[in-house]
Amino acid sequence: MGHARRSMHGICQLLTLFNQFTHFEPVFCKSVPKLAFNDEGTFKVLQLADLHYGHFPELDEHTDKVIANLLEYEKPDFVALSGDMVSGFAWDGRQGWFEERWRQLTAPIAAARVPYGLVLGNHDDEADLMRVEIVTLDARLRAQGSMTKVGPKEAIGLSNYYLDIAASRSSAASAARIWMLDSGGLGCSWISAGSGCVEKPTIWWMNRTQQHLPKVPSLAFVHVPVPEFMDLWNRGAARGSKHETVNCPMHDSRLFRAAREMGVSAIYSGHDHDNNYEGVLDGVRLAYGHKTGYGSYGPPPGWGHGGRVVLLRRGQDAAQAETWIRLENGALLHQSKNPRYAAGRQTVCEPGPFFCSEYPFEPVCKPGWRHAVAELWQRRMGYCLLVLLALACGPVVALYLYRRKRRRALKGTIDGKGSL
Structure with a gap:
C-alpha cells in the first residue's frame, strides 16, 4: 500500500x-498528501510577514537575503506567506510588474525546495493584477512548491483554503491542518472603514467544510489580526512588543469565537509591522509574525528583520505549539512579558489604511468625519445614539399616529351622520 x-x-x-x-x-x-510530520513527529512552519516587495530594487535584494537566511537557519517544512507580499501601491504602471516581483520573492523558497502557500493582504492587489489573478498565478507554480489554491465561490475572498498535514511520510492519515484565510482589502461587512476581515460567509464555509473532515489540531494564518489581539495585550498575557495600535477590523466578524468552536486553536497574523507579540487567550494562541521584508515601514529600530517559526508536534494542541522568532542574522529574538503593557492598552481598532496614504517609509494619516463616526460606532456608542434617537422621535411619532387616528375617527363619524 x-x-x-x-x-x-x-x-x-x-x-x-x-x-x-x-x-x-x-x-x-x-x-x-504533500505535507507530513517527520520521523521525530514534528512539523515546522516559517511565517514570512509583510515582505512588501516593489519599493526599490535595493530593498528587495535585502529581503531576498532575509528569506534565504531564514530558510537556511530553520529548514522549515512549510512557508506561510501571510499577506502584503508585494506593495501594490508602489506600482510603476507597467504590465507584468507584479509577476516580476512575485517570481523574485518566491525564488529563494523554490531554490530551498520548500512548499509554501499564501494568503492575500490588503496591498497585494493594488498593482496590475487583481486578487483572482494573483492566486491563479501562484497556484500554477506547483513545480516550484506552491500549494496555494483558489478559494471556493461560497467564501468571500480568493485565498481561502486548507492544507492537511499527514501523520508521517508513509501515511495519508491527516494529523494536523493549516487554514489559510483571506481577510480582504479595506472594510469589513457593512463598515467600509478600517481594515478588512474574514467575512461571515467564509466562516460559514469553514464550519461546513470542517464537519466533513477528521478532527485534528488546527491553526490558521490570516493577514489582518482579529480584535482579540487587543484583549490579549490588555490582560498582560502577551510575550513580545507592541509599538503600534492593533489594526483589526472595525466590525468584528467573530472569527475568534468561531475558530475556537471549530477546534482551530491558533491564529497567526501580520499587517501590523511594529507588533510581534503572542500569547494564549481563552485556549487560542494569537501571534503576530515578525516584519520580514525591507519594503514599507518597520520594524522599529533595533528589532531586525526576521520571521516567526511554529513547531508543531504530532498529536499536540496547536495552541501549545512552540513558537519563536528567528532574525536575519541567525539570532533568536527573546520575547518575554512586557511589564509596561498597560501603556499600550487599546479598546478600539485602529481605523487603518482607509484613512491613510501609505508612503514607502511611513504612513501619513488624515482623519476625517468618517473616522469619527466609525470610531464612535466601534465604541458601541452607535447603539446609544439609536436609543436616544428613538426616545427623541418617539413622542413625535406617537403624536402623529394619535392625530391620524383621531382624523379617521372624526371622518367616520361625519360620514355616519350623512352630509348636508
Missing part, C-alpha cells in the same frame, strides 16, 4: 510539470 502511494506521488510530481502548460491536475493527485 505504501509503495503504491509513493508511486502515485511520483506520477503526480511528473504531472505538475505538465500542469504548467495545461493548467490541468488530476483529481487523484489533489488528494495525495
